[in-house]
Amino acid sequence: MKTFQNLAELAACVGQEVAVSDWLTITQAQVNLFAEATGDHQWIHVDPERAKSGPFGGPIAHGFLTLSLLPRFFESSFEVVQSRMGVNYGLNKVRFTAPVPVGSRLRARMKLLASDPIDGNGVQMRWEVTVEREGADKPVCVAESLVRRYT
Numbered sequence: 001m002k003t004f005q006n007l008a009e010l011a012a013c014v015g016q017e018v019a020v021s022d023w024l025t026i027t028q029a030q031v032n033l034f035a036e037a038t039g040d041h042q043w044i045h046v047d048p049e050r051a052k053s054g055p056f057g058g059p060i061a062h063g064f065l066t067l068s069l070l071p072r073f074f075e076s077s078f079e080v081v082q083s084r085m086g087v088n089y090g091l092n093k094v095r096f097t098a099p100v101p102v103g104s105r106l107r108a109r110m111k112l113l114a115s116d117p118i119d120g121n122g123v124q125m126r127w128e129v130t131v132e133r134e135g136a137d138k139p140v141c142v143a144e145s146l147v148r149r150y151t
Helices: 007-011 028-038 063-068 070-075
Strands: 002-004 017-020 078-080 085-095 105-118 122-133 141-150
Touching (some): 002 007, 007 078, 007 105, 063 141, 070 085, 070 105, 070 141
Antiparallel strands (some): 017 105, 085 141, 122 141
8 A cells, every 4th residue: 555645746647647556356245235236236247147049158246336336446455644535526427448247356556647726725636547457458447537736
C-alpha cells in the first residue's frame, strides 16, 4: 500500500498510475448477496447449475458488483494520512469489457487523471480505474471515477 502524507502530495501524481490494488476473489456467496441487495436474480449470476450451460460456462458476477468494488480497491491501494474523509462523487464513463466468472481474482489499477481544489478544504479527483481479471488478456471493467477527498 502506498502512503501519501497529504492531498497535495497525491495531486502531484496527476497523469500517473498511482497504485494497484490487492487481488480479490469473487465468490458465489458475494454474487448471491449482491443479487439480494439489488433484486437482480438473473440465472447467469445466481443459478450455477443452469449457468454451466449458458453463454459463459458458469455463473458470472454482476457488472455492477464489479463496479461496486471500486471503493474497496481504492482502500487497499493507498492512503492519505492528512485526509479526514473521501466520498464518491460519481462516474463519467463505465464499460464492462469482459465477464467475471465466479472464482475469478480481480485487482484494479488506478491512474489519477485530474485533481482540482473544491470548497471545504478538499479536492475532486478524476481517476481512470481499470479492473483486471487474473490470467485474462483484457480488463473486465474500465471506469472514470470521481472522488472527493477532504482534509
